[in-house]
Amino acid sequence: MTGGTALPPAGGTGAGGLLVVGEVVTDVVARHTAPLSPGTDTAARIRILPGGAGANVACWAAHRGCGDVRLLARVGRGDERWHAEGLRSSGVRPLLVPDAAAPTATVIALVDPSAERTFLTDSGAVHRLGPDDWSPGLLDGVGHLHLSGYLFFTPTGAEAARRALRAARERGVPVSVDPASAGFITGYGVPRMLAAFRGADVLLPNADEARLLGGRADPAEAAAELSRLFPLTAVTLGRRGAVVAERGAVTARVDAPAARALDTTGAGDAFTGAFLAARLRGADTRTAAVEGCSAGARAVTLVGGRP
Numbered sequence: 410m411t412g413g414t415a416l417p418p419a420g421g422t423g424a425g426g427l428l429v430v431g432e433v434v435t436d437v438v439a440r441h442t443a444p445l446s447p448g449t450d451t452a453a454r455i456r457i458l459p460g461g462a463g464a465n466v467a468c469w470a471a472h473r474g475c476g477d478v479r480l481l482a483r484v485g486r487g488d489e490r491w492h493a494e495g496l497r498s499s500g501v502r503p504l505l506v507p508d509a510a511a512p513t514a515t516v517i518a519l520v521d522p523s524a525e526r527t528f529l530t531d532s533g534a535v536h537r538l539g540p541d542d543w544s545p546g547l548l549d550g551v552g553h554l555h556l557s558g559y560l561f562f563t564p565t566g567a568e569a570a571r572r573a574l575r576a577a578r579e580r581g582v583p584v585s586v587d588p589a590s591a592g593f594i595t596g597y598g599v600p601r602m603l604a605a606f607r608g609a610d611v612l613l614p615n616a617d618e619a620r621l622l623g624g625r626a627d628p629a630e631a632a633a634e635l636s637r638l639f640p641l642t643a644v645t646l647g648r649r650g651a652v653v654a655e656r657g658a659v660t661a662r663v664d665a666p667a668a669r670a671l672d673t674t675g676a677g678d679a680f681t682g683a684f685l686a687a688r689l690r691g692a693d694t695r696t697a698a699v700e701g702c703s704a705g706a707r708a709v710t711l712v713g714g715r716p
Contacts, residue, residue: 425552426477431463458713459495469682471500472716485513508534524670539565558589585611612639661695668706675714679704
């Protein structure tokens with residue numbers, strides 16, 4: 410491993426809490442031990458769990474020692490209590506907006522024998538988060554703002570994200586973004602996506618998202634390129650750990666602890682939550698990446714996306 414940091418920590422002890430603006434999702438996780446059989450039955454173990462990238466990040470941040478974690482998201486009316494209780498039990502303060510016109514987002518995660526997952530996504534209320542749900546007062550007591558990339562794929566969500574990012578910049582609050590989905594980025598367009606993320610201090614893509622956004626086949630080279638736009642870029646590499654780049658140069662390569670994977674859902678969210686929690690405690694970028702890889706390795710041993 411190599412290490413170094415060209416940026417000050419996101420915050421230190423007492424620097425404020427973490428506000429995540431993103432989504433809660435009802436996950437239907439189906440783990441099948443044999444290949445899918447089209448047109449007939451395939452045996453599977455199925456569980457219904459609370460999830461969502463933004464919610465998972467918040468829960469992992471709380472689990473990894475961030476004492477004040479809040480989540481702003483939309484849920485279908487009727488599901489608010491169940492999701493709020495799940496967040497509170499994980500140490501997250503829910504700021505949930507009930508939606509009477511759309512159901513809570515639902516994702517069917519098909520998890521194959523190698524623990525790789527394929528998602529079927531009904532975005533529901535996620536795509537209805539909008540600027541009216543945002544208030545600058547949500548940043549009171551906050552030391553870091555994290556935005557889920559899924560926000561940027563709808564006009565209303567993108568406007569909410571822009572307002573949040575602008576308000577954070579005005580207060581001097583660092584902002585991170587998770588690009589969310591290589592498939593959605595392809596449809597949205599890379600130049601538009603990079604422009605939408607402009608102003609963020611930290612970018613947290615996986616390898617596929619980094620290659621796409623950075624225009625480089627090598628994730629480390631892509632990280633270095635992206636860090637010219639987003640001063641701190643940390644790219645998750647699955648079993649190969651993570652690479653960190655700052656202001657145009659790779660500053661850390663971190664190995665992932667060995668783990669027996671059951672379900673890779675939420676591993677990237679675990680990395681992000683633990684990484685941000687470490688930064689808020691004042692850790693340097695390499696230490697934060699080590700924390701992130703540790704959480705990611707733990708996540709793949711669990712079913713679902715939360716600790």
